[in-house]
Amino acid sequence: MNIEEYKDVWVFIEQRDGQIIDVGLELLGAGRDLADKLEVNLCGVLLGHDVKDSASDLFSYGADKVYVIDDPILEKYRTETYMKAVGDLVRKYKPEIFLYGATSNGKDLASAVATEVMTGLTADTTLLDVNLEKRLFEASRPAFGGNIMATILCKKHRPQMATVRPKVMKKPEPEEGREGEIIEEKITLKEEDLRTKVLEIVRDAKKAVNLEEADVIVAAGKGIKDEKGFNMVKELAEVLNATVGASRDVVEAGLCGHDHQVGQTGLTVTPKIYFAIGISGAVQHVVGMQNSDMIIAINNDPEAAIFNAAHYGIVADAFQIVPMLTEEFRKALKGEEAGGVTANV
Amino acid sequence: MSEKFDVIVVGAGPAGTSCAYTAAKNGLKVLLIERGEYPGSKNVMGGILYRKQLEEIIPEFWKEAPIERPVVEQRFWFLDKESMITTSYKGLEWAKEPYNNFTVLRAKFDKWFADKAVEQGALLINETVATECIVEDGKVVGVRTDRPDGDVYADVVVLADGVNSLLAKQLGFHKEWKPNEVALTVMEVLKLPSKTINERFNVKDGQGVSVEIFGDATHGILGTGFLYTNKDSVNIGVGTTLSGMMKKKLKPYELLEHVKQHPMIQPYIEGSETQEYLAHLIPEGGFNSVPKLVGNGVIVTGDAAQFVNAIHREGSNMAMSSGKIAAETIVKAKETGDFSEKTLDSYRTEIYDSFIGKDLKKYKDAAHTFEENPQYFQEYVPLMNQAMNTFFTVDGTPKWEKQKKIIAKMTAGRGKIGLAKDMYKAWKAVK
Amino acid sequence: MNILVCIKQVPDTKIIKVNPKTNTLDRSSAPAILNPYDAHAVEEAVRLREIHGGKVIVLSMGPPQARNAIRKCVEIGADEGYLISDRRFAGADTLATSYALFKAIEKLQHEQGIDLVLCGKHAIDGDTGQVGPGIARRMEIPPLTNVIKVEEVDLEGGKLKVRRKIENGYELIQSSLPCLLTVEKEINEVAYSPLPNMLRAARYEPTVWTVDDLDDVDIKQLGLKGSPTIVGKMWPPEKSSGAEMIEGEAKEQVEKLLAITLEKRELFGVKGGEK
């Protein structure tokens, strides 16, 4: 492998039912920075059926080029078709860095492509940079079990690939009128040769919990101890019309479902206000909420790491202060409630 | 279709594992059943492991067992609210082989010990609860477990299931323990850097301290506290009889919190972080509470048999010896193929001939004496502290006047005769 | 139908605690466990075997202690277990791991035939989820990730149908056999093992293979040497300026917090994200 031949920063543009989803645009934002530093092009990779028209939208988000493969065979995501198509593109155009959203399909594809083209892949990254001196991509993620970030490098293989958590990178403001080049490619597979087939896609129209879009989240950590403590937090959430979030330890303790989990293996959220109650502030949790507009932490340990991530901190016993808060908010908000809305649990 | 073993041992604590180890080593087919995720995962002990009994099972065990620190100093603290009297013995000969005793963390130690039994050929299964003994024709022939297809058979079942021993109770060997026959102990493992431990306790690496605490630690209820040093943590705990706790309407953790906050203790544990919190019963009925020990095809060992010397906080050593004796009894019985109560009864006589029986007999009244005479803890420890204070405070009063005052204070409540009687009773109980 | 399940022994990350003040890991008390997702994979394999016959074979790469994780699988009902264990495997990233596992699978495939491969969705120590698809690519079989239900197995037709979890729902996918599934926890509940399984597991000795037991291995693709990714630096996450602390008695704290948050009182009017 001649590393020198590999140029450009690529972003996989994931679409669902023909609609480009946000994570690809967020990654164009992050990829733009990398490409500028390396003085190379930023390219999108868009696969699907009837998606060609969307390709030009990507220029306004920072792409210089977009590789498009538009084919009925690619209408729905399948590992075997996408892996082949993306693998061929990589072999032909040789990108230096390749980013994917860490969604179900993004992770699935990136893992398969990494093996297909025999290169390294860093999972679930939250911080991206380049070392210009060595011309190396530095993909960082919270490391195993700890309050530690680790930078993963891929020195001798190209492309250097990473999956990136949705919502961690900021979606750029579109720059109207920005132009670029569309490069169309073909796929050589035939439906008859394929081994998998998507028979049906069922989308839950109404998801029980929608943490990602909530404006206010009241999140419970292991400091709330048990069901009683959890109900106390739920009550505050109800009064504030907020959605209930949780740390992994709370989810593992069975106090609520996984769809409430915030963090590296849960959801990344960016509400206007995030209450962290009895949460220690382990990095795996913090990466999921650090971009909230206002973070308010309540913890009885003045040394808790959560106070580093928070904007406002209260050192107090949750069991004392949360009921007081609930009561005071209830008084203050009386008459303004939308009425009858209960917290999502 | 269920399998049959020579011996099934219920409970992989010190008693059960010693039994399984010895039996397997002698060629018996042994099944060791433990309900915890692994041996030790649920076990609680203040943390002093005595050398001799384990050495009789595994010579020079300290070379590989996960011990924390050999104990080189034994301290006794008699606490009042803001003072204490201490006595201690430190001997550096205890820092060398063959040592005297050790601090251990049961979660690590029990697992290691059970692995040793497995090495000898015992079969260990975890996360399985023995729910009852299977009895046929008046003989215990196996145990039922909580698992599907959960029956399993053996010539002899050894009950080493700890203080509650539901299985022995089902067999009618004992009744529910009375609240004054068991002590509730709560303890915490507190993380501290080993350097800090060395400094605070004045020891070097590889040297440990055990502290027994009397007086204000238990709010005057019968019982004691303890503080033991591990490598990079300390165990702190307090135990009192259930009856006392019920009388004073105290919750266990309140009691422990009280100990931790005590101004004499707090500096030793300052800045530490709680790693584990454990609560457990200790049988303290002593000699008079020992249940029926042997039946047809069944033997009771360890805490299940109330083999604990509450005064000296010895239990694991008695558990180990009883487990070993049980195994040896079964090995002998195997030669004749007779596992009736009559044959196995040699276990009982051997226990009574061993240090277990002798020590239990010796202290048989101790617990009751203290239970019935709470003044030892409620009054004498504070009084002794006050006496010392009066004696050592330099304020220009002649010493003989001080002595008079002390005696007056000490006898104020009960009179001289009462005091003398109490002292005699206490001495008799522990002599 | 012979089913091969890849399983990994991991430290129980629930128990591992980090000291936030010193940023050190406290691993001493964390026992090694079977990766929870893999337990579900084994359970699913056992259930499929009950219906379709065949064998459940588990395979793991790891240190000798990983035999305990394999025994755990035997408790759940696996028939056979293989451990590939060798210093030369050590330090593998996901690419090198999938290569080593693939080489062992190849051998098992050759010896006894494999119709289906199962993996966990991810291993809780690293959370990458990359090994499964990597193995599938090497075996040249389709990977179906995030499976929450096996709908149908048509052995004669050589195909199966599964539900695959995706954001906001699921998709129904059909694949030819053999293929590789990675499973989510929702797929089943791991049953409480019967006593005979426990006894069998306690006695069970997995077959242990070293690199030399595998055929045509390219040593350069193994372990640290075969891993394109390496860990550069590790550092504690940046301490931001830190929170503004709201001091005072509880009552005062509550008042101050209310004053701050009620500036945005419109947020509390209606629930966001509620469509």
Ligand SMILES: Cc1cc2nc3c(=O)[nH]c(=O)nc-3n(C[C@H](O)[C@H](O)[C@H](O)COP(=O)(O)OP(=O)(O)OC[C@H]3O[C@@H](n4cnc5c(N)ncnc54)[C@H](O)[C@@H]3O)c2cc1C
């Ligand atoms: C691979 C991997 C992925 C992970 N992914 C995630 C993830 O997605 N999301 C996640 O959250 N975690 C995740 N974790 C776990 C993470 O490392 C932490 O273990 C977890 O976030 C801790 O949860 P916690 O803060 O609720 O509990 P703890 O760490 O137990 O903290 C409880 C806090 O409550 C405080 N407290 C206690 N009592 C009170 C009281 N009465 N009043 C007020 N405060 C009190 C304590 O001081 C403490 O700070 C992951 C771990 C690994 C290894």
Ligand SMILES: Cc1cc2nc3c(=O)[nH]c(=O)nc-3n(C[C@H](O)[C@H](O)[C@H](O)COP(=O)(O)OP(=O)(O)OC[C@H]3O[C@@H](n4cnc5c(N)ncnc54)[C@H](O)[C@@H]3O)c2cc1C
């Ligand atoms: C706080 C505390 C401090 C102590 N300090 C000391 C000390 O410093 N030194 C000392 O020598 N002794 C001490 N002791 C006493 C000592 O811990 C016990 O005497 C000793 O552990 C008894 O051993 P055992 O094997 O009989 O019972 P245990 O150690 O209680 O073991 C019983 C085992 O059986 C298992 N089990 C129970 N029921 C079932 C079932 N139905 N099916 C399957 N498995 C079952 C349990 O999980 C457990 O592993 C202390 C005790 C306590 C509580």
Ligand SMILES: Nc1ncnc2c1ncn2[C@@H]1O[C@H](COP(=O)(O)O)[C@@H](O)[C@H]1O
């Ligand atoms: N060392 C290993 N041995 C066997 N299986 C593994 C190993 N590492 C990963 N796996 C399998 O791959 C899945 C995903 O792991 P990971 O990609 O590390 O998150 C796990 O759930 C296992 O099924």
